[in-house]
Amino acid sequence: MITALAGGVGAAKFLSGLVKIICEEELTIIVNTGDDIELHGLHISPDIDILTYTLAGIVDEEKGWGIRGDTFYCLEMLKRYGCEAWFNLGDRDLATHIYRTYLLSKEGLKLSKITSEICRNLKLNVKIIPMTDDKFETRIITVAGQMHFQEYLVKKGAQDDVNDVKFIGAETAKPAPGVIDSILNAEAVIICPSNPIVSIGTILSVKGIRESLRKSKACKIAVTPIIAGAPVKGPADKLMKGLGFEVSASAVANLYRDFLDVFILDTADSGEKARIENHGIKVIVTDTLMKSLQDKIQLAKVVLGEIRK
Amino acid sequence: MITALAGGVGAAKFLSGLVKIICEEELTIIVNTGDDIELHGLHISPDIDILTYTLAGIVDEEKGWGIRGDTFYCLEMLKRYGCEAWFNLGDRDLATHIYRTYLLSKEGLKLSKITSEICRNLKLNVKIIPMTDDKFETRIITVAGQMHFQEYLVKKGAQDDVNDVKFIGAETAKPAPGVIDSILNAEAVIICPSNPIVSIGTILSVKGIRESLRKSKACKIAVTPIIAGAPVKGPADKLMKGLGFEVSASAVANLYRDFLDVFILDTADSGEKARIENHGIKVIVTDTLMKSLQDKIQLAKVVLGEIRK
Numbered sequence: 001m002i003t004a005l006a007g008g009v010g011a012a013k014f015l016s017g018l019v020k021i022i023c024e025e026e027l028t029i030i031v032n033t034g035d036d037i038e039l040h041g042l043h044i045s046p047d048i049d050i051l052t053y054t055l056a057g058i059v060d061e062e063k064g065w066g067i068r069g070d071t072f073y074c075l076e077m078l079k080r081y082g083c084e085a086w087f088n089l090g091d092r093d094l095a096t097h098i099y100r101t102y103l104l105s106k107e108g109l110k111l112s113k114i115t116s117e118i119c120r121n122l123k124l125n126v127k128i129i130p131m132t133d134d135k136f137e138t139r140i141i142t143v144a145g146q147m148h149f150q151e152y153l154v155k156k157g158a159q160d161d162v163n164d165v166k167f168i169g170a171e172t173a174k175p176a177p178g179v180i181d182s183i184l185n186a187e188a189v190i191i192c193p194s195n196p197i198v199s200i201g202t203i204l205s206v207k208g209i210r211e212s213l214r215k216s217k218a219c220k221i222a223v224t225p226i227i228a229g230a231p232v233k234g235p236a237d238k239l240m241k242g243l244g245f246e247v248s249a250s251a252v253a254n255l256y257r258d259f260l261d262v263f264i265l266d267t268a269d270s271g272e273k274a275r276i277e278n279h280g281i282k283v284i285v286t287d288t289l290m291k292s293l294q295d296k297i298q299l300a301k302v303v304l305g306e307i308r309k
Numbered sequence: 310m311i312t313a314l315a316g317g318v319g320a321a322k323f324l325s326g327l328v329k330i331i332c333e334e335e336l337t338i339i340v341n342t343g344d345d346i347e348l349h350g351l352h353i354s355p356d357i358d359i360l361t362y363t364l365a366g367i368v369d370e371e372k373g374w375g376i377r378g379d380t381f382y383c384l385e386m387l388k389r390y391g392c393e394a395w396f397n398l399g400d401r402d403l404a405t406h407i408y409r410t411y412l413l414s415k416e417g418l419k420l421s422k423i424t425s426e427i428c429r430n431l432k433l434n435v436k437i438i439p440m441t442d443d444k445f446e447t448r449i450i451t452v453a454g455q456m457h458f459q460e461y462l463v464k465k466g467a468q469d470d471v472n473d474v475k476f477i478g479a480e481t482a483k484p485a486p487g488v489i490d491s492i493l494n495a496e497a498v499i500i501c502p503s504n505p506i507v508s509i510g511t512i513l514s515v516k517g518i519r520e521s522l523r524k525s526k527a528c529k530i531a532v533t534p535i536i537a538g539a540p541v542k543g544p545a546d547k548l549m550k551g552l553g554f555e556v557s558a559s560a561v562a563n564l565y566r567d568f569l570d571v572f573i574l575d576t577a578d579s580g581e582k583a584r585i586e587n588h589g590i591k592v593i594v595t596d597t598l599m600k601s602l603q604d605k606i607q608l609a610k611v612v613l614g615e616i617r618k
Contacts, residue, residue: 041410041411073379073380076401076404077402080404081405081408081430093386094383098383098407101350
């Protein structure tokens, strides 16, 4: 059994390669929910949806999120009612949010149970677990004030300088059922190429998760989200800078050094190998940029090769 | 000021003619909410939506409900999640239900306030008031069991023989703000050509509404929903039969005889004139079938002519 810690687009790309070379049933994915947001009264879980849509083969690959070929007629009408429409919600995509919100508020189900229902209906055999069923919100403290992560990223285009990041709920949020067990009992835990602050950092902030990673006998292996000093996608550079970190692969490895065994470094950053090895972390240098499905499978093979050598 | 009691399609047709010959600001419409239903966690008010869409000029005229040219991609995806999809909800139409549900459950607004917001956003100057802000449900007691009106009509196609109709909530529901005043202070109250049992009957069952019609000095004038022994649309015949009424214009007039001044009878039913007049109701015989906009305006002119003669 393999467990992965995942954010959105980068993780989804990597995992869509991984499921081509292992059985879906072998994989458990623990997903960041710090980005979750309520809009128009609907509960939206962006990272969970990116993963389910990607693994179900219905994602809009060009954007990395949403459903391929989706239309936006409902959102246009919501605008007519004066609703804010800075967060793009497609008509098909809305069904997921309506269904999730219905099960949360009317049936009283937990997000983890709902996520497994969504997976079942999309015919996915991977196990996708939100990091927590409890309220959790990533807030970005910027020079322009503090705001929800989605407001920072989507509404304001990650333009404001970041002073700090707060995880509202981290003090009380419990890991969702299965999260700790899946880490303790895994053969390997893969830290996906996701934002180390607001995707992986969020997951690690939930009580007990970081400790279980330290305790687990699994091979803990991270794939770099940084290539040549920049994130492949998203605002990781701005957030790392804002928190006083160097924007580099080795700075990411450093954030995981208390539990990490292996770090997958991009060829472009091979110069950082020694710095990471100094933390007692084994380094494998390979091409990590995933453009084609072949790239994704190749990278997954390198990771799996290290796990099962 | 003119007040109208209204159900869905028949009322909307008539009123779209009326607003061509009076100012929108002069018209208050009190709408049946017994058909309201919650589906997928969303609050749907079918009759209110038919009226707002029709008067805003965006209704699907062929069907009589929904928005012209609407698509159904969200509903298709909801089906994929295993949701029941017997009630057609278009993508644009869903925005109304999402917006309404958000304001109801998150902002705590009343249905009457929300309806006026919807009207404002659709640039309508008529005043549309739900008959009540309280929970109210029309249940149809059939040989196959009892069910919500929408289940009877839409899911089961009005196939089951009707034994009785129950108005759940009628004992406690209060008229929405403005309902009673708009009846007491009107120059005329028009009973639209709507189902006398589950549209007008529903409105009349809300405490105080029937009494205010009896008390009001307004000219109370009803347009027949029955032509030649059959409703123009909908299951009025089945419901009337089920409750032991004759399916005829005069039976409808009889249901309103405690407050009605004038009844607009279709030319096809002129033989019933004397029977209705026997109840002390003035009868005007004219063509009431509304196919073209010209038909609607012509009928509205007859009604307005009687009110303002």
